[in-house]
Amino acid sequence: MRKISLILIFIITFCAACTVSEIITAEKTELNVASLNIPENLLLDIGILNFDLGVSKNNNPEKTGIYEEVREAESRYLPYHLKTTLQSTGYWGAVRVIPSSEVFTDIYVNGVILRSDGEYINLKIDVKDVTGQEWFENTYSAQTGTRSYSENRDRTQDPYQKVFNDFANDLHLFITNLNKKDIQTIRQTSELLFFSDMVPLVFSDYLNRNENDTISILRLPAENDPMIARLRQIRERDRLVVDMLNEHFANFYYGIALPYEGWRKKARENTISIKETKRASAVRALLGVAVTAGSMNIDTSDTSRSRRNIKRATQQVGIDRGIRTIIEAWQIRQSANLYRAEIGELTESFIAEAAPLSVRVEGQTRRLTGTAEAQYEGWRKLLKDIYQLETGFPENVDLGLPSRSTNNDPT
8 A cells, every 4th residue: 555655646746846847037149239220232131931841741740749730830930020030130121021032132041940849949041142152051949938928028029039039140240241342242143133034135144153053243234224224113113012922921920920829838838848758748648647547546444544534635636636637638738739720720821822912014903813922923924024025124114013902903
């Protein structure tokens, strides 16, 4: 009897100690913010692509805890939050989430989600500029604490904020090593690549593609060339289209925020409760069953009334703790599943189709539909079609501002 009681007490103590090592306040990194306004001609634009999910083809979510529908959402949510972080520093021009690498911008940011379970975040991020020059590739990690998900925290700060601030600081540190000529060359290359894409017969020989996959400028067009003015006008419209698509990305970002945070919080509770387990809620349930079974096997027929009372009390404590453990594990699992289902539905809807985009061209309204990627692809095709039909853009090209359309808009 004594051995059973000791085993029971040990199991109860073990269950109670599962959360002892939990971190309360997560480590933070102060974001480096510009103290003075930077001249516009020294600001580089940034394009952030959707992150790679980092999910293997043989992934078993029940074993790894990696759910593809959640990663699909994260691959879009995390880039947008990185955009807001970089934009807030004041060190950059326009920071956009871009639908594809076909968008011409000054700097490209790619990322891979290596780990994200609510407790830990691990991202691999690489940066290169439009000339093809690799800037750097780093891995960024952070561990959240219980206060990371507090209702009273600053909502502009994501539970994973440390990795975003670390990257933003690294990016700023890198650009401080570039001189004004370097920055000017990047901006000019970005512009010439756009011109060359629109009018390849004219501008293809302005750039040279080197053997190491970098691009160098051979010559610059005359500033007083009327075609340059028209192409810059077209490029501004192109940027506005990307900005409109960013509104779509923003809608997803804010729409997914609550269920995604709810899932991260519950997933963290699962992973933090018992270290080195892949399915913490399942383990906690098993411990609960063990406690309950051990408690029910206690022999309460001892002849001493006081000893019987102690054993019965111990038995009841064990049963209560075991049942609570089973219920708690089940509730965490159910809550996480509900959040995951909501995330999956929102992400599927987001990926399937963006709100139609309308653009007025030469007095006619063209309607772009489908995914954000498809809409941008359609827009670029439209621009090239205009050029081919006109044998060059007309001197005063009538290209209206893009806008979101309704189902009643003409096509």
